[in-house]
Structure formats: structure tokens, C-alpha cells
Amino acid sequence: MFRLYDYLPSGNGYKVRLTLRYLALPYELVEVDIKRGESRTPAFLALNPNGRIPALEVPGRGVLAESHAIISYLAKGSALLPGDAWAEALVWQWMCFEQYNLEPAIGTARFWLRSLGRTEAELGQSLTDKLVAGRAALQVLNGALTGKRFLVGDRYSLADIALYAYTHVAPEAGIDLDVYPAIRHWIRNVEAERSWIPITSR
Amino acid sequence: MFRLYDYLPSGNGYKVRLTLRYLALPYELVEVDIKRGESRTPAFLALNPNGRIPALEVPGRGVLAESHAIISYLAKGSALLPGDAWAEALVWQWMCFEQYNLEPAIGTARFWLRSLGRTEAELGQSLTDKLVAGRAALQVLNGALTGKRFLVGDRYSLADIALYAYTHVAPEAGIDLDVYPAIRHWIRNVEAERSWIPITSR
Numbered sequence: 001m002f003r004l005y006d007y008l009p010s011g012n013g014y015k016v017r018l019t020l021r022y023l024a025l026p027y028e029l030v031e032v033d034i035k036r037g038e039s040r041t042p043a044f045l046a047l048n049p050n051g052r053i054p055a056l057e058v059p060g061r062g063v064l065a066e067s068h069a070i071i072s073y074l075a076k077g078s079a080l081l082p083g084d085a086w087a088e089a090l091v092w093q094w095m096c097f098e099q100y101n102l103e104p105a106i107g108t109a110r111f112w113l114r115s116l117g118r119t120e121a122e123l124g125q126s127l128t129d130k131l132v133a134g135r136a137a138l139q140v141l142n143g144a145l146t147g148k149r150f151l152v153g154d155r156y157s158l159a160d161i162a163l164y165a166y167t168h169v170a171p172e173a174g175i176d177l178d179v180y181p182a183i184r185h186w187i188r189n190v191e192a193e194r195s196w197i198p199i200t201s202r
Numbered sequence: 203m204f205r206l207y208d209y210l211p212s213g214n215g216y217k218v219r220l221t222l223r224y225l226a227l228p229y230e231l232v233e234v235d236i237k238r239g240e241s242r243t244p245a246f247l248a249l250n251p252n253g254r255i256p257a258l259e260v261p262g263r264g265v266l267a268e269s270h271a272i273i274s275y276l277a278k279g280s281a282l283l284p285g286d287a288w289a290e291a292l293v294w295q296w297m298c299f300e301q302y303n304l305e306p307a308i309g310t311a312r313f314w315l316r317s318l319g320r321t322e323a324e325l326g327q328s329l330t331d332k333l334v335a336g337r338a339a340l341q342v343l344n345g346a347l348t349g350k351r352f353l354v355g356d357r358y359s360l361a362d363i364a365l366y367a368y369t370h371v372a373p374e375a376g377i378d379l380d381v382y383p384a385i386r387h388w389i390r391n392v393e394a395e396r397s398w399i400p401i402t403s404r
Binding site: 058065067069070086093096097140 | 260263271294298305
């Protein structure tokens with residue numbers, strides 16, 4: 001059985017849990033409290049030398065790190081990953097965009113505020129910079145979603161799972177989603193999927 | 203013919219040029235001077251709303267952004283992208299690691315110092331933070347390369363192209379590679395590939 005090392009509030013881990021649930025794949029969950037340094041212990045670093053969750057232990061294979069590498073491995077051949085090469089490339093384009101432009105901004109601001117309990121006053125310019133970058137990413141995403149149900153090929157795919165994970169919790173990072181109507185409409189489409197579960201669910 | 207929008211000193215663009223060269227694919231190069239804001243003009247934003255190079259125009263399809271989405275699209279079915287699902291997942295794991303941990307640190311520090319001509323004194327703590335993050339990423343990479351010729355499956359792949367691009371220019375970001383012997387050995391292996399060209403080459 002798959003073994004998932006994860007921290008339940010993590011949007012990156014949530015991507016993997018949404019994908020496992022969609023594919024109806026059973027797995028064992030090992031909770032790793034990243035706030036207490038449990039992803040940097042010698043035992044965890046032996047699994048993932050980069051010291052991050054999520055990490056998926058695959059029987060007979062080994063440990064795979066990086067949320068998008070994990071979900072694309074799991075979803076290969078399924079409806080979540082288009083068989084057409086161009087559509088698959090667009091799914092990857094959006095996943096790369098998420099990991100470079102959106103997650104480091106919104107995910108980090110949310111972690112500081114929500115998980116570490118730091119305040120806006122303490123964070124100052126660092127938080128402002130993250131929110132500027134996060135809003136720029138959401139502006140691009142909102143443009144791409146205008147007039148569309150899902151990001152790629154008018155169907156639910158890994159691109160939606162990957163982008164939804166941190167976008168829908170942007171308010172926890174202090175970003176109001178009211179100004180992004182296409183994003184709000186798309187969030188409702190994602191949450192209407194039968195296999196949807198809330199973040200922090202297993 | 204493919205049309206590549208690129209800035210020649212870019213490591214992200216270099217990944218695409220190394221892949222095109224390996225695959226012997228002809229392309230037209232359109233140079234975009236990102237220092238002069240040429241990737242944020244209305245004309246360029248119509249091609250890539252995220253305002254970044256590289257971007258690849260594919261005849262009959264459209265424009266694809268994000269270096270790793272581009273190189274995986276180009277290399278599909280070639281020896282650069284393993285057919286085995288687990289090996290392909292490991293290639294993606296390393297590419298995601300690069301884009302999250304290595305490029306934002308080393309690539310950004312190098313851009314500040316080399317392309318924008320800013321000084322260590324001006325940059326202060328921002329530069330220090332980037333170098334700490336860059337060295338942490340190189341430590342993980344050096345560990346993974348110890349005793350190996352290439353990152354995945356003992357053969358040259360997109361993982362090597364993606365990680366090599368910014369790693370080999372780490373000295374331009376102020377990071378000495380002498381303390382990473384496995385990385386230096388691997389750099390020689392990558393540069394021994396017949397299709398290798400230097401960064402800034404087309």
C-alpha cells in the first residue's frame with residue numbers, strides 16, 4: 001500500500017490527498033508535524049533528503065518527493081492527466097506556474113500567519129512582498145479561467161487540483177478572492193467534483 | 203517551425219535550447235530583453251500573460267510557457283524522458299526541486315549580480331538569504347549525485363538539463379562549487395554530451 005508522509009494543513013499534501021481520493025487508491029497516512037521540525041529529523045531526511053512533505057513511499061520502488069511529481073505519477077493513464085501531448089503540456093505549464101509563482105507567495109504567507117501564528121505587524125515588508133506576488137499570480141489565473149469551467153480542455157485535471165489547493169485558502173493568507181470572479185466560479189466547479197474533500201481531510 | 207522567445211543569459215531558456223539542440227529540432231529565436239521590460243509589453247503579454255521567458259510558439263497549437271513544461275513536451279518519446287513511469291516520476295521530482303529550491307535562489311542571485319549589476323553591499327540580507335537557500339539546494343543535489351554519473355537511471359535526461367542550467371553558473375551568483383565534488387564531476391559528464399552548447403548560445 002502507498003504510504004503518504006504529510007502535514008494535513010499543507011496545500012501541497014492536499015493535492016496528493018485529492019488525487020488519491022479521486023483515483024480511489026488506498027494509502028497509509030503518516031503525519032509529520034513540520035512546525036515541530038519533524039521533516040528535518042535524521043529519520044525523515046533518510047526518506048527525503050530535501051526535508052519536505054509530502055513524500056510518497058511506493059512499495060517496491062522507493063520514496064517520491066515533490067507534490068506535482070507525486071500526483072502525475074499517481075494519475076498517469078487516468079482522466080486527470082490528458083493523453084493528448086499538447087493538453088498534457090498545458091497541465092504541466094499550470095503546475096509549474098503554481099509552484100513558482102503562486103505557492104511561494106500565498107502558501108508561504110498563509111504558513112507564516114496561520115501555522116506559525118505570526119502577525120502582520122511582525123512580518124512587515126516580507127508579508128507585503130508575498131501578497132503582491134500572490135495577487136499577481138491570481139490575476140494571471142483569473143484571466144486564464146475567464147469563460148472556462150476548468151483550466152485545461154474543459155475538464156477537471158491535475159492542473160485544477162494543483163492550482164486549487166493554495167488558491168482556495170488565499171483568504172487565510174490575507175487575500176480577498178472577491179475581486180477574482182472567474183476564480184470564485186472555478187472554485188465552485190472544483191468543489192462540485194464527487195471526490196472533493198476539504199483541506200486537512202484524509 | 204517552432205519559435206522560441208528567449209533571453210540568452212537565462213538558465214531557464216538555456217534548458218530549452220539544450221533540449222532543442224539534443225533533439226536536432228530547428229527553431230526560430232526571438233530575443234526578448236527582460237532587463238528592458240520586453241517580456242511585459244502588451245504584445246508579449248498576449249503571448250504569455252505571465253510575462254516571462256522562455257515561451258515556445260508551436261505551429262497549429264499555440265504558446266507554451268514554463269521551461270519544464272516546454273522541455274517535457276519537446277522530449278516526449280525521446281531518450282531524454284524515460285519511458286518507465288517511476289523513472290519519469292524521478293525526473294519530474296528533480297525538475298520540481300529545481301524550480302522551487304534551486305532556481306529561485308541561485309537564478310535570482312545571479313540575475314541581481316550579473317544582469318542587473320547590483321552589488322553585494324546594496325543587496326545585503328536579501329542576497330545572503332538567497333545564498334543560504336542556494337547552498338542548501340546544492341547540498342541536496344551533491345548528495346543525490348554522489349557515486350552517480352547522472353541524476354536518474356544512469357543516463358542523461360531532462361533532469362540533468364534542468365538542474366545543470368543554473369547549477370553550473372552558481373559561481374556567477376557568488377557560490378563556489380569546489381565544496382561539491384559530486385556536482386563538479388556531474389557537470390563534466392553533462393558537458394561531455396555531444397549536443398552540449400554553452401549558455402547564451404543558440
